[in-house]
Amino acid sequence: MKVIICGAGQVGYGIAERLSQEDNDVGVIDTAASLITKMTDTLDVRGIVGHGAHPDVLAKAGADQADMIIAVTLYDEINMVACQVAHSLFNVPTKIARIRAQNYLKPEYSDLFSRDNMPIDVTISPEIEVGKMVLRRIAFPGATDVVRFADDHIAMVAIECMEDCPVVDTPLRQLSELFPDLMATVVGISRGGTLIIPQSGDHLLTGDVAYVVCQRDHIRRTLSLFGHEEQEAGSIVILGGGNIGFYVAQMIEKHQPKTRLKIVEASRERALQIADELRSTVVLNGSGLDQKLLQRADIADADLVVALTNNDQINILGSMMAKRLGAKASLVLINDPAYHDFSDDAGIDATINPRAVTISRILQQMRKGRIRAVYSVQQGNAEVIEAEALDTSPLVGQCLRDLELPDGIRIGALYRDGKVIRPDGETRIRTRDRVVLFASQDAVRHVEQLFRVSIQYF
Incomplete structure (x- = not known):
């Protein structure tokens, strides 16, 4: 995919880094030559020094052949005009703009970003998205991350296994047997910097971070099962x-x-x-x-x-x-990923990475197939994905135990007819089910294939 990014600041750099890793053709525009030099010296991208809303600069960046423009400069108005110019002069199919001023996003002005007015397909408001993340972390202090899926009925919760964690050394299949009414599935494990997609016979160790997909109303019980009884801050x-x-x-x-x-x-x-x-x-x-x-x-x-x-x-x-x-306790917003590595040594209890929010929204637009939501974890090493199963999906109709899922994919929950289903070997995915799963970076392309509108199975 050919993508133009307007803005080479921290957000633009993070997006360019991720998209270039996936072999996209990425061009970056910024008025600051130093930022463009840094970008081209460290990433496999093309750099253009200039104003991202100027037609001649967009033309130089190859807008006439671009599939997507992502405008993430510091100025809302530049982002909006860049998308408008990309649409009107170059017919770029997908336009994404970062909009920080909330006055533009009020419900009464919802028609502003429409094809007939200002044709922006996706608006990203990082401050509000990060604010929501902060609120979730405040509400569930035992979690290191909380993200919602399936119209807020399903959550992905990242939980650190401390020394007193009751479920350490217990096979995952046994957890399902011990707590049959708990709608929660361990879908990923981070262990010593290595990402593991677990099988039912695997178990957790002290120091692991477990990624758990669960029903929203079962978050607190899930945290308690892992030994986290922290109370909300008063x-x-x-x-x-x-x-x-x-x-x-x-x-x-x-x-x-x-x-x-x-x-x-x-x-x-x-x-x-x-x-x-x-x-x-x-x-x-x-x-x-x-x-x-x-x-x-x-x-x-x-x-x-x-x-x-x-x-x-x-x-x-x-x-x-x-x-x-x-x-x-402390909860700290950190933009520069270089600081995340020593946050534990600095006595910081929890951190928020705002780039993960923005990059996840971009990835949702990049993914092929019926993908409804994406959240990037472990610095892009894996994604939590919500996808809709169509008639053409090879997942539909078979028992999960009979499916030969590619390595690196684990299904965490289904959402069907207003109900959350914890999958087991006998579960059959139906058409229109919304599937929340965990996929390693190498397996993401397989997920896209599994949920393509017209399937060409690998």
Whole structure:
């Protein structure tokens, strides 16, 4: 597939890195020559220095032959105009734009991004998507990741197996026998940096991260089964009152009104603005690295500090300082993947990777077949995929034990007629079933084949 990416910042780099790994023809446009040089020196992509919304620059990037344009510059208006020009002058089939300003995305303006107005096929609002991820992590503190599928009826939960994990050394098939009414299936294991697609005879070890697909209402019970009984935070301090921090505070006020919430925001103007719009949240103006200010925020009594500024160093150092002053746990937003490797050594309890959200949305558009949702895990080494089974799928009609699934695929749950089904050997997939599965990177192309509209089986 031929793809043009407008914007060579952290988001654009992450998208280009992933798409080039999958042998796509990727061209990247940015006005900063230094960013383009970095991109072309490290990735197998073409770089064009110029303005992504200018017709001559898009023409130079090969827009007349492009299958997709992904506009992820820092400016919404440039992203929108780039998609419009790509459509009007070059007839690019798929247009994706990052839109940060929520005013563009209000329901009353839903016709704005339509073919007759501004023809953008997919809008990505990273701040809101990341905010939702933060809220899920706050709601389920024992999980290292939580993602929803099948209209919010199914979840993928990543869970670390600690030393006191009750299910360590227990064969996975035995878990199904011991807890027959628990709608949960272990679909993937990360062990010492290696990704494992488990079989029913495999078992978990201390230190593993288990990827579990379960019914949404069974998340807490699943966490408890793995020994995670952490309680939701009653007192939270948020470092950073930008779009993400503000959204998280709004949702906590709306859905968890008993939670005691404080925000530390460096910009006085922004602090005043969000203080006027929030009802019960205390907003403090100052740096998240100011020890006295953190003490004023009663950081010693905080169950959780959530660092959500746009500066990784402030997030990391601020959370470390907060914990040293008495905060019980930390959740930290980290953009640069280089910082993720030492987060454990820095005493950070949990991290959020915003690039994973954006890249997952892009991959959903790239995948062939009836793919409804995609979420990338383990730095792209695997994907959790929701796909719809059609009449043409070789999965339909046979017992799962009789299927010869390619290596690297494990089915976690089915969603059928409003019900979640935990699959076993006797389960038969039916037409229109929504299948949530875990696939290694090498197996993704097989998943696309299994769910193609017109099947040509490998």
